[in-house]
Amino acid sequence: MTTETYNQALLTLALAGIEAINTSASQHKAVRTAAQESHFLCNWMVESLKTKRFSKLVADDLSAWIRQARSQGAGAQLTRLLTCIADQYQQANNSVIATGTGLKNLLAELSTQQWLVITDTDLDSKLKLDSDGQSSLxxxxxxFNQHIVEDNIVKTISMYIRGDEKIVAKLALQQGLLLSQGNKKTSLIKHHKTYTLTPRNNHPSLCLLCLEQY
Incomplete structure (x- = not known):
């Protein structure tokens, strides 16, 4: 018996939401406003949560999105959010690039964009990096040496980043990689945030999304 992962549960939810909004739109002649779409999806999410339609793994996400929709209305941009999730998680799923290879390609690309990339130093305690404001990873x-085996990430890798996370997330996605959300509290490098890469992109919570593309 295969246990459902968070990624699978999230993608199932996102695709179902998109199908629901598209079906609803096809049944109405008039074009819906963003506020009407948000209201529809909010109600759909409330009903889905109430009936436990989706895995418990995404219950917290549903609750958070419902709160956002109720407080922000159209500003919550739920249709955009679900479309982004569906596209990016499927892109990662369909990537033929090995995760370890993808990481090395990502680092090479950031280096060409004048990022300071360091992978040759062991990190065992908190440090400060003097880089004169240069973006760094x-x-x-x-x-780096032990968590990549036969070109694949086999154990979680922490990346400490100071710079535009949107750039990193976009370049990572091009390599079939999903980044975790940034965490400043767990960083070993001052003024950096911790982002993680996991085997097979199996994160336990929503990854860092490239929402600006949608």
Whole structure:
């Protein structure tokens, strides 16, 4: 018996939401406003949560999106959010690039964009990096050398990043990689945030999305 992952549960939810909004739109002659779409999806999510239609793994996401829709209305942009999730998670799923290879390609691309990339230093305690404001990405040498086996990420890799996370997320997605959300509290490098890469992109919560593309 195969246990459903968070990614699978999230993608199922996103695709069902998109199908629901498209079906509803096809049944109405007039074009719906963004506010009407948000209201529809909010009600759909409330009903889905109430009936436990989807996995418990995405219950917190549903609750958060419902709160956003109720407080922000059209500003919650639920249709855009679900479309982004569906597109990006499917893109990662369909990638033929090995995750370890994808990470190395990502680092090479950031280097060409004048990022400071460091992977040859072990990180065991909190440090400060003097880079004169240059965007930087640091991975402990131990993780970089041991958590990639036969071109695949086999254990979680922490990346400490100072710079535009949108750029990193976009370039990572092009390599079939999903990044976690940034966490400043867990960072070992001052003024950096921790982002993680996981085997097979199996994150336990919503990844960092490239929403500006939608």
């Amino acid at each position: 640091i991975i402990s040498a131990k993780e």
